[in-house]
Amino acid sequence: MPASHIRHWRALTLAASTLLIALTVPTATAATSATSADPTATAAVTTYDDTYYANAIGKSGSALKSSLHTIISSQTKISYDAVWNALKVTDQDPSNSSNVILLYSGKSRSKSLNGGDSGDWNREHVWAKSHGDFGTATGPGTDLHHLRPEDVAVNGIRGNLDFDNGGSAVTNGGGSLVDSNSFEPRDAVKGDVARMILYMAVRYEGGDGFADLEPDDVVNNGSNPYIGRLSVLKQWNDEDPPDAFEENRNQVIYATYQHNRNPFVDHPEWVESIY
Ligand SMILES: [Ca+2]
Ligand SMILES: [Ca+2]
Ligand SMILES: [Ca+2]
Structure with a gap:
């Protein structure tokens, strides 16, 4: 092989090694963070079991429910007006910090479009506020754990319907269904x-x-003051376990706003234990 070819080959080899290093370093970093992400999440839950949930751990049924009631009732309450800005944080689109994700429709919409006009998003009470007639006074009507951004029209279609399977497609509802007496997200x-x-x-x-x-x-x-149907909700809890978005909003509500947690996001198996 002529010397010029050897030099060329060495240059290529060197380039390849550099490339390999370049590829290896980010991959190793990604692998490390991916590996550490799961134990961190597990550790976080364990931390809350030893602290926040300490009095509930080991209990079941009505004793668990009673213990959790005491734990989560220690909270900061916010006004209905403050809910607007809180939802802009709890429900922020992970891929666009100017937007929120709408609960039922699944659409990403500008945070600035909060309001009551067509095309706006407003404050959906997942536990419909007429069920128990708690309105929007500071309390259940302003509890961020069940308040979510939703398109004004879709929110109107859900209205105060109970939850159940079945119905026809909700316009702009992201696959949600509705019939005369129930809504399916x-x-x-x-x-x-x-x-x-x-x-x-x-x-x-x-x-x-x-x-x-x-x-x-x-x-x-x-x-x-009831919402149905429990058998269907239990089925939905099994079919759709908590994901990163839901866990993040639980954490944000806990750390920033109310200082209480949704126990069923941390421990979805407690649904079966209590209900
Ligand atoms: Ca109750
Ligand atoms: Ca129905
Ligand atoms: Ca989900």
Whole structure:
């Protein structure tokens, strides 16, 4: 091989080694962070078990419910007006910090489009506020754990319907369905809805001057402090376990706003234990 070719070959080899290093370093970094991400998440849950949930761990059924009620009732409450800005943080689009993700429709929409006009998003009460008639006074009506941004029109279609499977497609509803007496959210948030409803049931037990909220297994609950259907919500909790978005909003509510957690996001298996 002529010397010039050898030099060329060495240059290529060197370039290849450099390239290999360049490729290896980010890959190793990515692998390290990916590996450490899971143990960190697990450790975080373990930390809360030893601290926040310490009095609940080891309990089941009504004893667990009672213990969790006491734990999560220690909270900071915010005004209905403050909910707007809080939702811009708790429900921020992970890939666009100028937007929020709308619960049922799944759309990403500008944070600045909060309001009551067509094309705006507003404050959806997943536990419909007429069920127990708690309105928007500071309390269940301003509890971020069940308040989510939603398109004004889609929010209107959900109205105060109970949750159940079935119906026809909701316009701009992201796959959500509706019929005369119930609403079915899109698949990706079915579990979120179940865990929000059951949080409300455990948090509100008739104290605070508000009704004792509970799930039941029927639709057409009207203004009774019940929301159905429990059997379907339990199924949705199984089918759609908590993801990073739901876990993040639970953490943000805990760390920044209310200083209480949704136990069912941390421990979805507690749904079965209590209900
Ligand atoms: Ca129905
Ligand atoms: Ca989900
Ligand atoms: Ca209750």
